[in-house]
Amino acid sequence: MKKLNLILILLFVTLAFSCKNEKKTEVKDEKKGEETASNEISITDAEMEKGAAIYFDRCAGCHGSSRKGATGPSLLPDGDGKAAATKALGVGGIRAFIENGTPGGMPEWKGILKEEEIELLTRFLQVDPPVVPAYGLKEMTDSWKLLIPVADRPTKPEHSRNIDNYFGVIMRDAGKVAIIDGDTKEKLVVLPTGFAVHILRTSASGRYIYSVGRDGKITMIDTYTKVPTIVAEVKGGFDSRSVEVSKYKGFEDKYLVFGGYSPSHIAILDAQTLKPISVTPTAGNACDGDKEFIEEARVASIVASHTDPVWICNVKETGMVWIVDYTDPKKPGMTQIPSARFLHDGGFDSTGHYFLVAANASNKIVVIDVPNKKLVKIIETGIKPHPGRGTNIKNKLGNLWVTSHLGENKLSLIKTNPGEGQWTVVKELKASGNGGGALFVKSHPRSKHLWVDRTLNPDAKLNSSVDVFDTQTMELKKTITMPEGVDGRMVHMEYNKAGNEVWISVFMGKEAAILIYNDKTLKLKQTIQGDWVQNPTGKFNVYNTTHDIY
Numbered sequence: 001m002k003k004l005n006l007i008l009i010l011l012f013v014t015l016a017f018s019c020k021n022e023k024k025t026e027v028k029d030e031k032k033g034e035e036t037a038s039n040e041i042s043i044t045d046a047e048m049e050k051g052a053a054i055y056f057d058r059c060a061g062c063h064g065s066s067r068k069g070a071t072g073p074s075l076l077p078d079g080d081g082k083a084a085a086t087k088a089l090g091v092g093g094i095r096a097f098i099e100n101g102t103p104g105g106m107p108e109w110k111g112i113l114k115e116e117e118i119e120l121l122t123r124f125l126q127v128d129p130p131v132v133p134a135y136g137l138k139e140m141t142d143s144w145k146l147l148i149p150v151a152d153r154p155t156k157p158e159h160s161r162n163i164d165n166y167f168g169v170i171m172r173d174a175g176k177v178a179i180i181d182g183d184t185k186e187k188l189v190v191l192p193t194g195f196a197v198h199i200l201r202t203s204a205s206g207r208y209i210y211s212v213g214r215d216g217k218i219t220m221i222d223t224y225t226k227v228p229t230i231v232a233e234v235k236g237g238f239d240s241r242s243v244e245v246s247k248y249k250g251f252e253d254k255y256l257v258f259g260g261y262s263p264s265h266i267a268i269l270d271a272q273t274l275k276p277i278s279v280t281p282t283a284g285n286a287c288d289g290d291k292e293f294i295e296e297a298r299v300a301s302i303v304a305s306h307t308d309p310v311w312i313c314n315v316k317e318t319g320m321v322w323i324v325d326y327t328d329p330k331k332p333g334m335t336q337i338p339s340a341r342f343l344h345d346g347g348f349d350s351t352g353h354y355f356l357v358a359a360n361a362s363n364k365i366v367v368i369d370v371p372n373k374k375l376v377k378i379i380e381t382g383i384k385p386h387p388g389r390g391t392n393i394k395n396k397l398g399n400l401w402v403t404s405h406l407g408e409n410k411l412s413l414i415k416t417n418p419g420e421g422q423w424t425v426v427k428e429l430k431a432s433g434n435g436g437g438a439l440f441v442k443s444h445p446r447s448k449h450l451w452v453d454r455t456l457n458p459d460a461k462l463n464s465s466v467d468v469f470d471t472q473t474m475e476l477k478k479t480i481t482m483p484e485g486v487d488g489r490m491v492h493m494e495y496n497k498a499g500n501e502v503w504i505s506v507f508m509g510k511e512a513a514i515l516i517y518n519d520k521t522l523k524l525k526q527t528i529q530g531d532w533v534q535n536p537t538g539k540f541n542v543y544n545t546t547h548d549i550y
């Protein structure tokens with residue numbers, strides 16, 4: 001029955017693609033990539049499907065699954081009144097954007113996308129986007145696979161390893177997650193988790209690791225078994241970037257929340273089995289009084305409060321911060337706080353009382369008082385803040401939460417403790433070279449260092465290095481460059497449990513690796529390579545992820 005439903009969904013997706021294409025494929029032209037005399041674009045059904053897959057993988061994150069725009073402009077054949085019609089840009093115009101990127105933060109895709117993929121996109125973007133089929137509780141439940149029921153799982157670890165110092169490492173393009181013992185640096189297992197996993201989260205007890213990917217699949221990994229094992233899977237939607245668990249006392253390891261990019265919804269699931277419990281669509285009006293009803297209101301970052309039974313779910317396009325009370329997961333309490341549009345990524349201040357999130361296309365950081373469910377402040381920082389979860393440091397200026405920026409070379413240090421200057425940028429730092437492209441910052445309560453990557457900077461020298469600042473003097477202390485035998489861009493730093501090692505991924509190059517640095521000496525301690533290390537991206541230490549240490 002489950003299989004049949006899956007086939008029906010696939011059939012529906014295929015039909016949706018092909019029905020939508022019928023009109024546009026009337027004019028077939030041998031000369032691919034050129035407009036025909038009638039200005040009609042030539043694209044076959046198979047190409048439409050391939051174009052949708054490339055778009056979904058590379059473009060949807062910024063331009064929206066339905067191409068109506070988000071942090072990037074809309075990409076619709078006839079425009080939307082704000083952005084140009086793709087038909088007016090034509091093949092040449094679209095190609096120029098794809099190949100060269102924009103100063104606003106769009107990377108140059110030449111060299112990343114193949115020539116034939118760019119060519120296909122120049123046509124795909126000039127015809128109507130495919131329709132996203134419905135996906136609700138029923139479809140989610142049909143996709144649910146409980147591989148190992150709770151009763152068949154061990155009641156205590158079957159090994160003597162230190163689970164707290166396990167690292168889950170995403171092998172993005174392989175659709176896998178590697179679990180590495182952070183004490184011994186041994187690879188324990190590489191598990192198939194689904195297409196382009198985006199982030200990992202751990203259960204409140206630290207026992208389970210959950211992954212979520214661009215295909216909307218959630219995978220649940222048990223660390224108690226001799227070798228970490230997948231115990232349940234479910235597809236929460238077609239596209240997603242976040243998942244989180246209940247962390248409040250009494251609710252440990254009980255519920256899981258899934259944030260849907262497509263469809264745009266918040267789903268609550270049983271955290272022991274991944275059985276779906278409820279789904280709430282996030283479509284709605286935008287925070288700034290815009291009367292336009294936004295269907296594609298994607299759920300971006302999610303964090304779990306440690307002080308209240310709530311999750312903070314950030315709805316990108318509407319700019320609404322949803323505080324989701326999970327005490328009754330079938331009918332969750334939803335408080336919506338209007339803030340700023342295009343909410344993306346964020347994390348807690350050092351007390352866990354406040355949550356700071358980037359409204360990246362608005363160049364702002366939004367501060368939320370979590371227990372009191374209210375907006376504290378909206379702070380202008382710089383062009384496209386991109387903090388990841390941000391990071392907390394402490395020095396003579398006070399307790400500071402730090403964000404990097406995608407659109408300019410700037411780190412903004414926001415004071416979070418009471419007193420003069422609270423919730424203002426009290427210091428700005430500049431990393432090496434010019435331009436933005438920073439994706440993540442990281443420090444640790446036991447460290448005196450602040451790390452920042454430059455992954456999306458077009459300069460190969462910058463995107464293959466990371467800068468380290470002294471948190472006390474706030475001076476740039478060292479630029480760490482790529483070691484011999486490793487090639488690609490450096491991305492995302494994560495500390496080990498002790499806070500004395502920093503792990504960095506090297507992806508998008510010829511020689512992928514995970515680099516481990518001594519946080520005191522800033523010297524390379526170990527390079528992890530092998531045929532299983534394929535385009536590694538995010539790394540999540542079990543203890544730090546469980547306790548929100550960053």
Ligand code: DHE
Nearest residue numbers: 061062198199241242300301302344345388389492537538
């Ligand atoms: Fe991410 C976090 C969305 C591109 C690696 N990314 C996030 C979060 C969101 C998001 C909403 C916050 C999750 C949370 O904390 O709950 N990311 C998006 C996009 O929409 C975007 C711009 C385009 C896309 O199509 O996905 C995008 N992200 C990327 C990348 O290109 C990266 C570098 C590699 C990849 O996976 O393709 C990337 N994103 C990450 C990582 C995190 C992340 C490693 C987690 C950071 C952390 O420390 O928590």
